[in-house]
Amino acid sequence: MPETTPHAMDTLDKRPGVAKPDPILVIDGVQRRFGGLKAVDVDHLEIQRGVITALIGPNGAGKTTFFNLLTGFDTPDEGRWIFEGDELGGVPSHKVARKGMVRTFQLTKALSRLTVMDNMLLGATGQRGERFLPALFRPGWSKQEEANRVRAEELLGRFKLLDKKDDYAGELSGGQRKLLEMARALMVQPSLVMLDEPMAGVNPALVQSLLEHVTALRNEGMSVIFVEHDMDVVMGISDWVVVLAEGQVIAEGRPADIMSDRAVIDAYLGRSHDEPETDTSTPAPDGPDRTEE
Amino acid sequence: MDLEAILGTALRSAVGPQAAVYALLAIGLNVHYGYTGLLNFGQVGFMLVGAYGLGISVATWGLSLWAGIVVGLIAGVLLALLLGAPTLRLRADYFAITTIAVAEVLRLVFRSSPATPITGGPFGLQSIANEFYALNPLTRGIRLGPFTYSVNVSWSLIVTWALVLLATILVTLLVRSPWGRVLRSIREDEDAARALGKNVFSYKMQSLVLGGVLGSVGGIMFAIAGSTVNADAFRPQITFFAYAILILGGAATRIGPIVGAIIFWFLFSGVQGLVRDAQGADLLPGVLSGANAVGASALILMGTALVLLVVFRPQGIFGDLRELKLDA
Numbered sequence: 152m153p154e155t156t157p158h159a160m161d162t163l164d165k166r167p168g169v170a171k172p173d174p175i176l177v178i179d180g181v182q183r184r185f186g187g188l189k190a191v192d193v194d195h196l197e198i199q200r201g202v203i204t205a206l207i208g209p210n211g212a213g214k215t216t217f218f219n220l221l222t223g224f225d226t227p228d229e230g231r232w233i234f235e236g237d238e239l240g241g242v243p244s245h246k247v248a249r250k251g252m253v254r255t256f257q258l259t260k261a262l263s264r265l266t267v268m269d270n271m272l273l274g275a276t277g278q279r280g281e282r283f284l285p286a287l288f289r290p291g292w293s294k295q296e297e298a299n300r301v302r303a304e305e306l307l308g309r310f311k312l313l314d315k316k317d318d319y320a321g322e323l324s325g326g327q328r329k330l331l332e333m334a335r336a337l338m339v340q341p342s343l344v345m346l347d348e349p350m351a352g353v354n355p356a357l358v359q360s361l362l363e364h365v366t367a368l369r370n371e372g373m374s375v376i377f378v379e380h381d382m383d384v385v386m387g388i389s390d391w392v393v394v395l396a397e398g399q400v401i402a403e404g405r406p407a408d409i410m411s412d413r414a415v416i417d418a419y420l421g422r423s424h425d426e427p428e429t430d431t432s433t434p435a436p437d438g439p440d441r442t443e444e
Numbered sequence: 445m446d447l448e449a450i451l452g453t454a455l456r457s458a459v460g461p462q463a464a465v466y467a468l469l470a471i472g473l474n475v476h477y478g479y480t481g482l483l484n485f486g487q488v489g490f491m492l493v494g495a496y497g498l499g500i501s502v503a504t505w506g507l508s509l510w511a512g513i514v515v516g517l518i519a520g521v522l523l524a525l526l527l528g529a530p531t532l533r534l535r536a537d538y539f540a541i542t543t544i545a546v547a548e549v550l551r552l553v554f555r556s557s558p559a560t561p562i563t564g565g566p567f568g569l570q571s572i573a574n575e576f577y578a579l580n581p582l583t584r585g586i587r588l589g590p591f592t593y594s595v596n597v598s599w600s601l602i603v604t605w606a607l608v609l610l611a612t613i614l615v616t617l618l619v620r621s622p623w624g625r626v627l628r629s630i631r632e633d634e635d636a637a638r639a640l641g642k643n644v645f646s647y648k649m650q651s652l653v654l655g656g657v658l659g660s661v662g663g664i665m666f667a668i669a670g671s672t673v674n675a676d677a678f679r680p681q682i683t684f685f686a687y688a689i690l691i692l693g694g695a696a697t698r699i700g701p702i703v704g705a706i707i708f709w710f711l712f713s714g715v716q717g718l719v720r721d722a723q724g725a726d727l728l729p730g731v732l733s734g735a736n737a738v739g740a741s742a743l744i745l746m747g748t749a750l751v752l753l754v755v756f757r758p759q760g761i762f763g764d765l766r767e768l769k770l771d772a
């Protein structure tokens with residue numbers, strides 16, 4: 152579904168590593184090797200503030216590994232990245248989250264034996280009651296807890312989970328858990344939300360509602376990066392698409408451009424699907440605008 | 445068979461100082477396992493350092509009781525830090541293996557001959573609680589139904605159960621706070637806690653220290669109750685008894701460890717009494733008639749009872765089955 156309305160990012164160059172007008176995250180030379188395999192090898196990538204960036208790529212392209220690196224859940228062999236002016240390489244995951252870069256997981260991590268409300272309250276940052284000694288004196292933190300509870304109820308209402316707030320999170324359906332995880336991430340008040348396959352394993356009826364929530368995040372001024380390999384989902388809601396294959400950024404651009412990008416088609420369908428590696432005479436099936444790798 | 449006497453003895457141990465000590469161990473384990481999901485198989489190690497911290501201070505260094513208690517508590521904190529620093533970042537199974545090994549190594553080191561000048565080696569240390577009993581305000585022992593505790597036992601019994609109560613209140617306040625919520629989130633999924641900005645390592649360490657120190661308090665009261673410390677009292681099965689108590693009462697419940705300890709000691713002592721009497725009356729088959737058979741048969745019966753408990757009431761007495769059935 153090609154976009155027809157003009158977009159601020161339309162004027163940008165469609166080449167990997169292109170500079171963005173207002174990047175929230177700038178990544179330089181990040182590499183992660185597993186033995187001889189370079190799982191992630193990103194030279195330069197900038198993520199624009201206030202838009203939805205989709206990170207796509209075939210299975211095994213290194214999308215989740217890249218996510219893990221950026222959020223401190225894995226350590227790169229090389230490279231650095233700057234988020235909101237702070238160097239984040241080597242920073243532990245919990246500090247990354249406190250800086251405002253909050254992720255969700257491909258396999259939903261609802262905290263089963265905590266209630267939905269407790270899941271939400273956990274997300275609030277700077278809680279006095281989370282420190283050992285102050286925790287003993289309820290008056291010291293009850294006001295803050297109440298404020299967090301109000302905010303949590305607002306979010307739960309928005310995600311249609313308010314009537315479930317006293318249930319255990321483990322009692323929710325798969326789709327509801329995805330919603331809870333997203334709502335919980337918002338309790339951290341992030342500036343950049345990183346969603347790892349938010350639609351994976353979700354009932355198709357819920358996909359539309361999830362997409363609307365993702366769009367709503369952007370409309371509130373948050374930046375969103377999400378990993379997905381379903382192209383249709385990506386084309387519908389993203390403002391910018393980054394394509395990863397074999398650990399490298401092979402293309403980036405507006406969704407419509409990516410759809411017709413030769414390198415992307417090769418990556419998805421396999422390089423040799425219709426031509427031998429060395430033979431360039433065969434015409435490409437989908438447009439000639441092959442991006443350099 | 446004198447059932448009344450057996451029942452009396454069983455009741456006596458159910459509320460005796462020993463049960464209170466085990467309740468303290470189990471409350472500590474509840475913080476580790478019940479709330480944080482830390483599989484500490486070396487709780488007896490915390491008990492040991494608490495007991496020896498007091499014993500060595502008083503008997504070897506000639507310090508006062510209070511100094512000894514402080515040393516025992518500090519020893520518990522140090523053990524938690526030493527144990528946790530290298531292992532809490534690793535996967536849960538590495539931590540579990542390390543705890544059981546460290547507790548057993550501690551026992552062997554403390555009972556070794558070269559350590560005799562300090563720890564008393566295999567003979568242990570005696571007369572370490574005179575100062576404690578000198579503080580005894582009681583003039584006669586507590587009478588509970590058919591039996592009376594001696595004056596000294598009554599005193600250690602009151603103090604130990606008071607500490608159990610204090611520990612329960614402390615842990616309850618903590619686990620109901622946002623601090624406790626972070627612990628429970630780590631039990632469920634530590635990556636999720638991390639992704640929400642919680643310093644998982646630091647919370648696991650706090651949990652390990654808190655539960656460990658409660659174990660050391662148990663050790664201190666254990667040493668006081670017997671007025672001695674002996675390394676062979678700190679065998680690995682003590683940790684497993686404490687786990688049995690915790691699971692019996694219900695993990696992650698507030699009064700589970702207390703009720704668990706009372707029932708455990710009632711059954712354990714009752715079964716031993718029954719087996720001993722049955723032996724005396726020549727009611728048991730040959731294999732169960734030796735002198736060592738009493739302890740062994742009691743353990744067999746307790747083991748069977750635990751298996752039945754886990755099969756028919758896996759959540760323990762106070763646990764919530766609904767909670768248990770959720771996939772973690």
